[in-house]
Amino acid sequence: MEDHLKKHHVRCYAHKLNLIVRDALKNSCELVELIAKVKSVATDATNLGRQQGKLIQDVETRWNSTLHMLRRYEEEHTAVTGALRALSKTIKSLTDEEVERIRAAIEVLTPFELATKEASTEKHTSVSKLLPIVRQIQEKLSGESPSALRDQLQAELRRRFGSLEDNFTLGAATLLHP
Template identity: 35%
Template sequence: MSQWDITHKVTDLVTDGAENMGVCARELRLRHTICVAHTLNLLIKKALDQNPVLSDIRASSRKVVGYFKSSTTAKERLTKVQEQMRWPALKLIQEVDTRWNSTYHMLQRVYDLREPVGAALAGLRTEIAPLSSRQYEIIAECLKVLSSFNDATVELSEEKRVSGSKVIPLLSMLHHALEEEMGLVQTPENTAMAESLKRQLREKFNNLQSMSIISLATLLNPRFKKIGFFSPNKAAEAEKRLTSECCKLWHRLDATVLQTRTQTCHCGHNSGGPKIPG
């Protein structure tokens, strides 16, 4: 940072939750903030991985997608079936282990192309079996539960705009969206996943509203202000924190101005004018 002359510009170090990153921040004497998008990715992956039925569905989906991507014959067959059924020319999407929303996009595309994929597999010599109607039912509900999490991930991963002030409002909206979906979910597999997500959201982000840099960013964003918080109490705490910070800045500024004036007066007094001989 010294080499690039950016030390005075760095106010926060945003990383994943690895312990060595925390050590690095302490060594550099920088405020350390754990990346919310990364944390969100981890908790969703955990909720999916802990669910045996959803894990089996994902494995079956990966096999189907992998087959159509690796076989030219299967790929051509699927394209032809889509044309015959006057289906949109969509391609299957494979899951990537490091990005949870690739799982979301894979399941979404597998569900959207369930009829063409089933028809294409029926005309091919393969041991790859299409997903069952029960599995598609579970996928449909799973996508509804995860839809708001996908939107939040996209918003928090934005590179061209600052996202710090959006964190608390987005997590608040996620909480409310999850509450609504839990009232509509009927399959036990998705109920278990939703409960896991709700529990992890509370555990991972419970103290987020008390973080100075995040809460102040939310309060100072004219779109959110105090309505962006989970509760009025947290908004009041942030407002009190902002007032305190403003007072500190004012006192520092006042002291600087006073020191400058004192130095100016002192220099003027010492310089004086030319002495007139008596």
């Protein structure tokens, strides 16, 4: 775009948000293990025929499916643990500490989910939304308790959206948006 048409090109920021979270989830070793454990419990509980409040499996290419899986497990933790114990299954449920880590991960990931939804609400998302949305995510993360996931997300945000405020086109679009 810039070389041939002499037009400034702004990449899809919903896609960038997806890459940020996907990479952060992959690089957070402790969370990778926790996600695998939730996925295993979800698979085993589903195989046991648990229908009400059915647990969700994540899809590797969609980071938000991982968030939905963690959310549903957190909601159903007590019921799943009770069902596994009642059936005397050798499936290990998650500890209270692990459920707390899930809650913390959900809290950190929620702003990215909201931003992704906002970026996807219109057929042609306005570039004027980019600066405020990224700024709000950065502020929300700064207020969160330190964690490996939070640190990974902040690093990925800096790497992919590092100098947004220096971009005249984005600043002008944000300022001029009605």
